[in-house]
Amino acid sequence: MDSPVLVPYQSFIQVDRSSATPVYLQVAHQLINAIQRGYLMDGHKLPGSRKMGKLLGLNRNTVVASYAELDAQGWLKTHPSRGAFISNGKTGKPRKFTTKSGPPVAAYPRHPGFDFRKWNVLDNPFDHSSARLTFDDGLPDTRLSHVDYLSRLFHTNMKRRRNLAKLGYMPTAGSEYYQENLANFLNLTRGLHIARKNLLVTRSLELSIYIVAETLISPGDCVVVGELSYFATNMIFQKAGARILTVPLDAEGILTDALREHCERQPIRMLYITPHHHYPTTVALSARRRIELLELSAMFGFIILEDDYDYDFHYDGSPLLPMASADSEGMVVYVGTFGKSMASGFRSGFIVAPEALINEMAKLLGIMDRYGDVLTELALGELIAEGEMHRYLRKTTAEYRARRDRLAELLDGQLDGAVQFIKPSGGLAIWTRWPRGVNLMRFARECLTEGLCIPRFLLYQTDEHCAMRLGFGSLTADELAQAVNIMRDGLERISATLPVR
Structure with a gap:
């Protein structure tokens, strides 16, 4: 011993x-x-x-x-x-205390002692910076969130005795009260004709898309997306084993003739589309092409996954109704976010689909998120029932319209025509096209030195594109002015080093 x-x-x-x-x-x-x-x-x-x-x-x-x-x-x-x-320790010869082995202090292993799958397709694309100003891809301003009102709703729901039982495990996922009100809200604002049985509530848009992909996509299935598309959704499809095909876009959205050519060459399982404002270009899918897509879907049997991520934000007249509102063949699965205009902690995702499909996807959600977020859902349900959501959207929409106009004015006035764009009819971002010779990564680094972060996932630089998606929703008018001034100065420094043609 x-x-x-x-x-x-x-x-x-x-x-x-x-x-x-x-x-x-x-x-x-x-x-x-x-x-x-x-x-x-x-x-x-x-x-x-x-x-x-x-x-x-x-x-x-x-x-x-x-x-x-x-x-x-x-x-x-x-x-x-x-x-x-x-007592109750190990028997046998003890390990030696050596400099090589180090002291047996509590330290968690840096690496596992076994092999594991690496999700290379899910590498985090987001940048984080301490810069005083940051452009995003079209997020709302949390400073405009209905925090005080929602806080009162949270407090009230916590005090109600009848709600205590709802905070534990329930046989059905989520709050039926919220589902009923959300279904009514979607019917009123989007021209849908759904009941609670056609609705699955999730914690985010990305989780909704993940559940759809896991349920409907098998390895090797072909999924069609726009030539430029939402990177997070593409990552989810790749994780599910899909083979991603692309179709070009023009001023009316994706080219339906190119989609037809894909369908004639091989079976297509799904088309993913953001018709209200295409991500990232903000182009709205024309009414004619919406009809053509529904006809192609019925003809070739592919699913349309319609993502209306920013439907609540429209400034110039009434928006076109979702394709799901005109679907008579049960080919459209509709996903979105309720409360997109509020801080992320107060939002929820949703899936709209025929009842039989909702029942299957609910099984997967039940395993992944058994309890849901009932307290938030109860508060959001009241936000709808009391009409406060409609009042809040009218107020914030006016502010976001002013910020869109301000950014457009600044881009026109400060950048001397170097940047081309079309002012979008809605959404929270402007798609900007830059001179071909500009190295956007270098430009972003120049801006960062002056306190403006332009994350790399906003930059689109290929043989065909030299563009940026600039979100205006989370910046005030003064902050937008500061950001564009930094961009102007950065562009001047970059342009001074470009070869003269």
């Missing part, structure tokens, strides 16, 4: 007096760690409390408390007049 003096306790029992964990528990936990890692074996005698206290520079009573904790957990047996011995 090893002699206690040969064990360098002071090297692996390291006390942090600034920690919230009591010192006696720190000592106990590190001794347990040494036992579990094979440094202290079954039957090993620990130093007496006085001696251990002297070794560690601790009060004897602290060591006594540590030993008592080890005894209570079954790691130690104390025998009167004989001392304290490790």
